[in-house]
Amino acid sequence: MDIKIKHLNKIYGDGYHALRDLNLTIQPGMFGLLGPNGAGKTTLMKIMTLMHEASSGTILFDDFDIRKHRKEIRSVLGYLPQDFRFFEKLKTWEFLDYGAGLAGLKGGKRKEIVDELLRKVGLFEVRDRWANRLSGGMKRRLGIAQAIVGNPKVIIVDEPTTGLDPEERIRFRNILSDVSDEDVAIILSTHIVGDISSSCKKLALLNKGELKFEGSPDDMIRISEGKVWEIFVTDKELANIKEKFPIISTIPSEGGWEIQIVSENPEGYAAKPISPNIEHAYVYFMDFLLKDKMDMYSETEGSDLFV
């Protein structure tokens, strides 16, 4: 299912302009939504899941318009909200069963599917435990299970991996990749770049409600090529260089440090260019975006970067 976001604007009741003329096309497969806090990721997702109404513009799910075909759109959606809690008095399986029931599954078939999903996310053993007594990771798994129950065509997950240990994170990613197929679009928002590089074919970068980048992770890496450097510095120099450039990593070596930095031009240092990975790319982007955030008046520096 193709999702087309067209001239989407969202102005909240208090006048805050959370999304600005957003245009984006999302094709089946895993799609990453990146952006710093407050960028508008959740806002976009709430509009996609019909929790909020757009102020102007629209989103099309194939031909279904969020303004008109809400019933149809709801029947293809699966959603895991960012801040996700449970009813106090529902058991793990019941929670899933409730979702499955509303997704239109009936009778014995529903029970089968619920059990199968519980096994898939590794919660079958704790199916009779109160849902709100599960551990954080288990809760997330239950959350994703309910989001994928009923074979949705569009799965929207909002920052699903924050607070999870690496093992859980991998597990989570695997669950998601299991469900992705030809026709399913999975949209996930995250801070954790690693999640995206390993699974997303496409990503978008939002800041302050505006789309700053759209493309594949490779595209993003390509743009940051020649901006990542490796330098050997002494203790004294390190303190100095920290002031000037964003540092990606520091490795101690004899007599000093081997560090990686992002910079247009690290003049004055014996810098060796290295080929960037997705994390380098993100830091590069964020550095500029953050700067942009701090120096509101000096827009010139990065404004034409992604045009």
Place this chain on the structure above:
Amino acid sequence: MEWHNINVNARYEVKLLTRSGLFRTFSVLAIVGITIALLMNNTSMINRWQGSWASSALTSLIPFTATYYYTIAQAVILIFLAGTFLKKGQKLDTTEVLMVRPMSNSDYILGKVLGIAEVFIAINIIILLIAGFINVFVNQTPFSVVPYLFYLFTISVPTLVFMLGLSFIAVNIFKNQAVTFIILLGVVGIDVAYLTDKWYGILDLTGCAIPAIFSDLTGMANMGLFLMQRLCYLILGIGLLLLTIAFVDRLPERKSSKQMQLYAGMVVCLLGVMTGLIYVSQHNAQTHVRNKYIATFKQYAEQPLLNTTENSIVISTGAEHLDAEAVMKIVNNAETPVSEVTLYLNPGLQISEISEDGTPLEYRRDNQVVLISRMVEGKDSVVLKVKYSGYIDERVCYADVVQDWIDSTKSESIQHYGKHYAYLDNKSVLLTPESIWYPVTVAPSNPSAKYHISRDFTKYTLKVANRENREIVSQGFPIKDSLYTTFLNFYNLSGISLAIADYEKRSITVDNIDYEIYNFRGNDFFSKHFTHIQDTLPALIRDIMGDQESRFGVAYPFDKMAFIETPVHFTSYPRTWKGNTEFVQPELIFIPERAVTLNLDLDAEATRIKEWSSRSQSLPDEETMEAQLLSSFVRVFTEETSRQRRNWEQQSVNMHSISPLFSNFTRYIYSYDYPIFDIALTTLQTLTATSTQARFWEGIVNNRQRANQYLESNSFQYATRDTLIDPEIFYELLKLKSAQLRMYILSHISKSEYENFMDDYFFECEFRRSLATDFVAKFKERFDLDLTPFLDNWYTEVVSPEILTSEVYASKAEFDDATQYIVEFKLYNPSTSGAIITAQIGTGGGGNRGGWGGGANEDNTYYYSIPAGTAWQGRILMEDQPSNLVLNYNIAKNLPTTNTFSFSKIDMETDDTTHGFVQIPVEKFSTTSKGEYIIDNESPNFRLLSSNEKTKLQELLNKESTTDKYHNMQFWYAPSKWTLTAADYMYGDVARSAYYKRKGSGGNGAEWTFNVEEPGIYNIEIWVAAQNMGRRRWGAQEQYYVVSNQEWTENMALNWNRTESGWYTLGTFDLPKGITTVTLSDKTERDYVIADAIKFVKDERKSDSGSNSNKQIYNNYE
């Protein structure tokens, strides 16, 4: 809307609700609480002596009570839970994942509603099962499953739907848990507590105050209207839920659907409101028709009066229909001719022909009035035949009763029964004169002047078509053939009644009187209590009848006394102007279905008798106990007033009293000048010496006192036309006035002479009308006493005498070997109207306070007339030792109207045995001695040191805000503000009153101010109002006073732990010239504090002995 989605939501709502701790606690509390309440009120398990007959004897009573309790509980639970609908519904992200699902908003809300409803209905069913169990196994009262289901679907479910709608909408509007809770609680609380009787109960959201009790014979009083009221709330509930769907904070499936839902919700709500309006307008329509009939009565009230001397009626009855023919002999008793014959007939009955000797006559019909063009010459008569058929329109009944009474469904308990004044259906026919089911010439009521009514004595013959399996009951001797039952009457009656139903009949003949009981088949609840006295029954009945005959001074005038069961809704009103209710007719007494509203619980009474007797040493046999039970049963019909079962302080006119059988139905004295003469004379006959004396349970502020107060500014004549006077107060007023007439007569002629005269007179005009002028003439002839001047005054004067009393003593006079006693007292009437007072001396027993009629009897009763401005001394010589003197001021401003003076021991001796009642010079009467200064709480020198104002809010919420100045003393729960009360142990000249309040922290006080003109030594004495009734109380009982003047201030205490009221010395003080105040604090060890009178007594001896620097000389403080 998809059923599947609704169902899933409902299923999970059920899980969530039943797992909520709050809900679980509430529902367990509700189940346990309601079970206990049912066991307490609807079974005899806990209240063994009080019984539960009134709340369980009909099949619908227990299910109604259970439903009522549950409906209230349900409302409370819903109000508490309403907040959580919001919490779950809108804040937590949990619901977001559900909201994303492909369901519509209506699926979501309806699912929730369905889930909640399922749970509440399930609990309702549990409660009904418990009630059913209690019904069948604990109480073994009549059981039917129908009312259980009926109330579930007509009371609980509509209330549930409405309450859900209301809570959901409130949550959506206010979006705040606390605000929603408070608003819902306020709305529902105010509604249930205050608004259920407004506009025929349309605002009663639970519907519990709409009459809904079934008669087991004829069903509900008015099911149509009940259902309409319930439908109103059901529809409104649905409307509100639709609106809720529109208000849900979730994007609808289509843009337009929100608007659609909003419109739909509003339309449905409007529909509900319209149903409510129809309900009200239906009621209004009834009132409208009733008013039309009232206007008709008024219009023809002055029509010349004709009398019917004979009336032969042939009638056949069917469902909602009767066919009849009446042949009437109508007499014009006046000298002047009458141009038209006026008849009254129920407006539901259509006349097909009126003829005389086979010739049809012209007539006009104006609702219940029929005007026949037939001139009747003076002293001439005419025989008319009236053929008519149709139904009975009950709205013509009780045209003389205020609309409030008609509309009131008030009941003593939580059940509301509804009303019918006549029955004409398959199951039951019940027609009394009030429904004008046969043509009469005298109207049954006169709404323009209630007391200006007349009574006719007619020889009736009634021929009733037999019906299969139906027993026919009426006055007279029945002769039954294959087609008809004919009732022959041997004397003239004031009206006849007809009852037809599937009755079981029991009868016994004692001394030529047939005693009959007709109960609906299967409704015999009484015989099982009287199995052992079958043989002695005639003797018991003879005794009981003998008692009644001697009580009324006449032999029972009829040959028959039948008790007939009626459907429970059959109602009447206590119309003092009629002298009888429709429950009591000549020969017939109608009792409610299973005697459920009769204040009679044979089971409980039997238990009570058994348990009381078992306390005495010798256990009486079954026979004695059953005889006792029988007399309890009889008491229900012989008491003048009936005390209510639950609220024993409340008493009301006993509508089933058989006293009219001995008086009203056998005679009628017509008076043009004093239309109330007949009823007053009848009332007078039933009065005894103690009838107008206070009874201890009534308190000081009672209807008698209110009647007295009324007479201070209104005449008796005015009262008879006053449409606003409370009937219960009027009844007391009537008793006071009748007593006044009686006392007037008895202060001139002896009681036996008077009684003989009355017997002769009544015998002479038994079963016919006589004239008051005739009565007065005969009285004058016999006693040479013209009653006319007294009667004129009696009828028109506005009286407010005040009587002061002083020097009440009892002393002993020893002669040779005999001891005699003198009781003396002085009375003074400073007012401008004459008074009659009653003095009664109690003998025997100790000097126990109260002596509420105890020991007093007619022989020791004296009537004294005290003209305005005169003073008198009474001295009564007694053979036996007097224990108390009760002075009854009758019609006077005095409060209480009765004063009791106890003589606990008599130490005074005298050798003066002159006795009698002599006038004394006014100067010889004084309530104080020289050098005594009394400041009472009614004096201008007394004031309260606190604001005694009620706040606006208190006034608003105080439902029973009375205009009474004085309040009954409730020492077990004293008011928090100074409250004026009165009692004969308090001090006062006319009003023996005092202020009292709950103990406080000293913030409120009372102050007596005395201007000392002659400085010197004074005793300050406090009137201690001791209501302890001879018992001392435990613990400290001090009241604290401060005596002060410009020179010094002294704190004092006085012990109030006294067994006798009187003056007690606070202390002796040297008072300087000028103002001295005594202040009482509300800080005390007692539960309450009383501010009454203070006396300053100049101590001449000590004052003379020169100045004493010590300001306080002597303190009586114990």
